[in-house]
Amino acid sequence: MADGERQTAERAYASVVETHLTRNYLAHLGHGLLGQTGFRLLNAPTFLPAYILLLSGGSNIAVGGVLSLQALGMVLTPMVSANLIEHRPRVLPVGLRTGAAMRLMILCIAASGLLLPTNVALWAIGLFMFGFGLFMGMQGVIFNFLMSKVIPVSKRGRLTGLRNFLAGVTAAAVAWAAGEFLLGETPTVAGYSWTFVLAFVLTSVGLSMLLFVREPEPPNLRPRTALIRRLGEIPALLREDRAFSLYVMARAMATMGRMAAPFYILFAGMAIGLTGQVLGTLTMAFTLAGTFSNLAWGALADRHGFRLALLVSIGLWIIATLALMASSGLLATTLVFIGIGAAFQGFQQSAMNLTLEFGERDELPMRIALANTASEMAGTLGPLLGGILAAALGYHAVFAASIGFLGIGGWMLIHHVPEPRYRVVSLDPQDPNRRA
Numbered sequence: 001m002a003d004g005e006r007q008t009a010e011r012a013y014a015s016v017v018e019t020h021l022t023r024n025y026l027a028h029l030g031h032g033l034l035g036q037t038g039f040r041l042l043n044a045p046t047f048l049p050a051y052i053l054l055l056s057g058g059s060n061i062a063v064g065g066v067l068s069l070q071a072l073g074m075v076l077t078p079m080v081s082a083n084l085i086e087h088r089p090r091v092l093p094v095g096l097r098t099g100a101a102m103r104l105m106i107l108c109i110a111a112s113g114l115l116l117p118t119n120v121a122l123w124a125i126g127l128f129m130f131g132f133g134l135f136m137g138m139q140g141v142i143f144n145f146l147m148s149k150v151i152p153v154s155k156r157g158r159l160t161g162l163r164n165f166l167a168g169v170t171a172a173a174v175a176w177a178a179g180e181f182l183l184g185e186t187p188t189v190a191g192y193s194w195t196f197v198l199a200f201v202l203t204s205v206g207l208s209m210l211l212f213v214r215e216p217e218p219p220n221l222r223p224r225t226a227l228i229r230r231l232g233e234i235p236a237l238l239r240e241d242r243a244f245s246l247y248v249m250a251r252a253m254a255t256m257g258r259m260a261a262p263f264y265i266l267f268a269g270m271a272i273g274l275t276g277q278v279l280g281t282l283t284m285a286f287t288l289a290g291t292f293s294n295l296a297w298g299a300l301a302d303r304h305g306f307r308l309a310l311l312v313s314i315g316l317w318i319i320a321t322l323a324l325m326a327s328s329g330l331l332a333t334t335l336v337f338i339g340i341g342a343a344f345q346g347f348q349q350s351a352m353n354l355t356l357e358f359g360e361r362d363e364l365p366m367r368i369a370l371a372n373t374a375s376e377m378a379g380t381l382g383p384l385l386g387g388i389l390a391a392a393l394g395y396h397a398v399f400a401a402s403i404g405f406l407g408i409g410g411w412m413l414i415h416h417v418p419e420p421r422y423r424v425v426s427l428d429p430q431d432p433n434r435r436a
Helices: 003-019 021-043 047-056 060-076 078-085 092-115 118-150 153-183 189-212 227-232 234-240 242-272 276-304 306-326 330-355 361-393 395-416
Strands: none
Touching (some): 003 021, 021 047, 021 092, 021 189, 021 276, 047 060, 047 242, 047 276, 060 078, 060 118, 078 092, 078 118, 092 118, 092 189, 118 330, 153 189, 153 276, 153 330, 227 234, 234 361, 242 276, 242 306, 242 361, 276 306, 276 330, 306 395
């Protein structure tokens, strides 16, 4: 396509995006509000680690191992997902099917605790967490690419900030109610299971919001390519964009810091106990912190870029982890979980959106897949390594290793990854720094 024709086609595409922007914005807002409310019940570093600890009879290695299975699943599917959608004019139908399968895994996790003996339930939950990770790895590519098609980059920070803010308010209330009424003073397997049934219902209603999205067809698409051949093109893609390659490495290194996440609540529980009220309070603090901080993360990113927001979130994560090591009592621990919650949300929001700003639109699914795969490889090793360190050397060793990985990732971002939003746009197809 000649440059003039391409520019005309891009203007027509942008016009369609603008026409449906309000509708698509509200649909993504509703999807994120209900979906993230449910997912935070499962992914918050409180309920699930405590649940696995209960089922396993107190095994830190089991906690790290089961959570590593989720991350392992997320490693295996992003490339498949990118290859599945990058030649399609519309990706939403694939996303709806994948999202439904992902939510089915949540229902199976809940049913395992209600229907199976304890020792069998632990193995079943590990299996379904692996399945959850498989579909989550696909969804991470599909829905991020969908958002990049229908929401302009200048509005993504506000959308994700507002979406996460509203989801956090709802999730905090739901987490408190689950801790108070479903788990109670002495949490049981059934109480945790009903909490995850609630997560299934909320995420399913959230998925239905995407039925209102109007997805435009882009003016240019990649030809359909066999997966093996597409994987063979990855080294060239990484060589052509050194900044993106270094970003992927830095993000993966910082993600290794997530090894400590399952053990925050277990460390706190040694001093203050793991009653339903404590779990509900700390989960509420974690989610509310992410909620209110998301408005700040979104505003910071829209003004100065997601790279700076990512760096600030890493710094806050390090400070909060250090504070947890020195804290005691429910009040101090709650304040620490506020810092951890804000840092988690800042890291997740910034890393996701920063990936969308590298490269051209037709290469974006594979770039998302590459970044997510590298990140989740670290996410697979992290909890497993954390469980081994916790069993052998104690929780402080886990936290120290986590801080080290976060620091290395932050250093790489500062010194080797420029802000992609301000890179020069080029129409030369031979220019390795060319962007859409």
